Amino acid sequence: MNLLLPGMYFAADSALHRLDPRVKMGVATVLMVLPFAVRHPFGHLLTVGLVGTAAILSRAPWRALLGTLRTVFWLGFFMFFFYFFTTPGRPLVALGGVTVTLEGLVAGAMQVYRLCLLALIAALLTYTTSPLQLTHGLEAMLSPLASLGFPVRELGMVMTIALRFVPTFFEEIETLSRAQKARGVDLSSGAPWHRIRNMVPILVPLFLSAIRRAEELAVAMEARGFRSQPRRTHLCRLALSRADAIAVLIVLACGAAGVLIR
Amino acid sequence: MSIPFIQTRALEYTYLAEDDQAIPALRGIDLTIGRGEFVSLIGPNGSGKSTLARHFNALLLPTAGEVWVDGLLTSDPRHIQAIRQRVGMVFQNPDNQLVAGTVEEDVAFGPENLGVPPAELRRRVDEALEIVGMTEYRHHPPHMLSGGQKQRVAIAGALATRPDCIVFDEPTSMLDAEGRHQVLQTIQRLNAELGLTIILITQSMDEAALARRVLVMEGGCIVLDGPPEAVLEAEEVDRPGLGRPFAAEVARRLRLRGLPLPSGLLTVDALAAALNEVRNNGSQHG
Numbered sequence: 001m002n003l004l005l006p007g008m009y010f011a012a013d014s015a016l017h018r019l020d021p022r023v024k025m026g027v028a029t030v031l032m033v034l035p036f037a038v039r040h041p042f043g044h045l046l047t048v049g050l051v052g053t054a055a056i057l058s059r060a061p062w063r064a065l066l067g068t069l070r071t072v073f074w075l076g077f078f079m080f081f082f083y084f085f086t087t088p089g090r091p092l093v094a095l096g097g098v099t100v101t102l103e104g105l106v107a108g109a110m111q112v113y114r115l116c117l118l119a120l121i122a123a124l125l126t127y128t129t130s131p132l133q134l135t136h137g138l139e140a141m142l143s144p145l146a147s148l149g150f151p152v153r154e155l156g157m158v159m160t161i162a163l164r165f166v167p168t169f170f171e172e173i174e175t176l177s178r179a180q181k182a183r184g185v186d187l188s189s190g191a192p193w194h195r196i197r198n199m200v201p202i203l204v205p206l207f208l209s210a211i212r213r214a215e216e217l218a219v220a221m222e223a224r225g226f227r228s229q230p231r232r233t234h235l236c237r238l239a240l241s242r243a244d245a246i247a248v249l250i251v252l253a254c255g256a257a258g259v260l261i262r
Numbered sequence: 263m264s265i266p267f268i269q270t271r272a273l274e275y276t277y278l279a280e281d282d283q284a285i286p287a288l289r290g291i292d293l294t295i296g297r298g299e300f301v302s303l304i305g306p307n308g309s310g311k312s313t314l315a316r317h318f319n320a321l322l323l324p325t326a327g328e329v330w331v332d333g334l335l336t337s338d339p340r341h342i343q344a345i346r347q348r349v350g351m352v353f354q355n356p357d358n359q360l361v362a363g364t365v366e367e368d369v370a371f372g373p374e375n376l377g378v379p380p381a382e383l384r385r386r387v388d389e390a391l392e393i394v395g396m397t398e399y400r401h402h403p404p405h406m407l408s409g410g411q412k413q414r415v416a417i418a419g420a421l422a423t424r425p426d427c428i429v430f431d432e433p434t435s436m437l438d439a440e441g442r443h444q445v446l447q448t449i450q451r452l453n454a455e456l457g458l459t460i461i462l463i464t465q466s467m468d469e470a471a472l473a474r475r476v477l478v479m480e481g482g483c484i485v486l487d488g489p490p491e492a493v494l495e496a497e498e499v500d501r502p503g504l505g506r507p508f509a510a511e512v513a514r515r516l517r518l519r520g521l522p523l524p525s526g527l528l529t530v531d532a533l534a535a536a537l538n539e540v541r542n543n544g545s546q547h548g
Contacts, residue, residue, distance in 0.1 A: 223346065235370035236367060
């Protein structure tokens with residue numbers, strides 16, 4: 001299956017993939033704020049240009065990128081009509097008791113445009129950054145909080161372990177559902193309520209095994225000298241490259257230009 | 263005997279069962295394991311093998327008696343990190359001891375906990391992966407590896423803290439034949455080439471016979487202690503739950519039928535050679 005689900009990592013080697021995860025997260029945040037901060041049409045053009053350039057650089061398939069827009073379709077749909085009907089202004093058409101205004105049309109369209117950009121930026125971030133890199137990046141970005149007593153390392157450890165065990169649990173679900181099918185449990189047909197109830201014989205052993213795994217893992221971690229302590233070092237050191245600096249400069253310059261133009 | 267590395271004196275360990283009943287798991291164990299020894303520990307389920315092994319790196323502390331590792335008393339909390347650096351552990355289930363998202367980051371976990379600086383960390387990880395032959399998989403996530411490969415990564419993880427000793431708690435019982443072979447070979451190399459002290463807990467007599475010293479446990483006591491040739495032919499081994507190595511059992515029964523076989527035949531090859539000898543001698547006489 002080569003299906004690229006929204007939010008999944010797309011393994012490739014593009015200019016965007018090679019950027020430092022911290023830079024990508026920072027840039028994504030700036031880009032997400034821009035559609036709201038910018039007033040002038042030229043600023044919006046710059047924003048769309050930046051996101052478009054990132055999309056091209058990511059080498060992610062266009063279909064997959066456009067597919068992410070589907071996930072926000074209903075939200076966009078309702079937002080559009082909400083603004084469409086509630087924004088006061090010059091009346092365009094009066095339908096019964098509701099008056100539709102030109103301002104409403106513009107405001108609704110703007111909300112949809114912002115929503116689409118947000119979805120695209122988030123998708124670009126997760127397509128080009130592996131969960132592991134995201135974890136490292138997040139940990140590095142939060143590390144200043146460690147001096148305030150915030151358990152950054154522990155949080156990073158929790159995220160790493162969670163990611164590490166996702167495939168393990170999927171395998172386990174597979175095994176358990178095969179075992180239950182072999183005992184005559186029908187998992188794939190029947191009313192939704194029935195199907196949910198049939199998940200119980202899979203979920204209960206799954207939770208039990210998760211607890212057992214957690215116990216064994218805790219012993220193994222302790223045996224390897226893990227203690228809740230600030231004095232840990234890291235194999236993976238994030239290092240900023242020239243490309244990172246260029247990306248930050250371009251986004252900041254374009255962003256500032258977009259916001260300052262009135 | 264060589265310099266003692268692990269020493270226990272009158273070691274007792276008692277735990278509370280669910281109904282608050284005190285259950286003795288270890289009943290007074292006096293044991294000395296020398297530096298560089300290869301010791302295997304066998305015995306039926308519940309005989310206290312794992313409990314004993316977990317005293318060797320302070321995962322468990324004695325209820326009574328004492329354990330020293332490299333001259334450090336395990337019940338002194340100041341020594342815990344030093345002891346865990348010296349004694350690594352590899353467990354049964356390869357899935358439940360790997361913590362990180364890629365092989366090399368997992369190997370780095372132990373030394374990271376000890377605060378090893380990044381440059382040195384890199385060197386140790388590369389070295390450990392080289393020793394177990396997993397260098398080409400260093401960027402793989404653990405779930406893409408076979409059971410035997412995962413166990414070798416776990417071994418590399420133990421090696422990365424530069425230990426003097428590694429305790430293996432039934433490391434092959436969840437592996438297929440190929441994985442078992444890979445892991446056992448790695449263990450033997452660690453002992454022979456790097457001089458590491460090895461303690462191998464196992465249910466298999468064939469595996470136990472790889473060591474140069476075999477300890478048999480039962481009911482929380484060590485009932486036999488000696489070289490495999492002697493221990494594996496002793497009467498005490500004659501009970502369900504243990505069982506001799508295949509070749510030793512065949513040799514024993516042939517001997518009972520009057521065939522003049524020497525003692526200490528633990529592998530099929532050795533048995534075949536001895537049988538050949540007997541046949542040649544027989545034809546000379548006849």
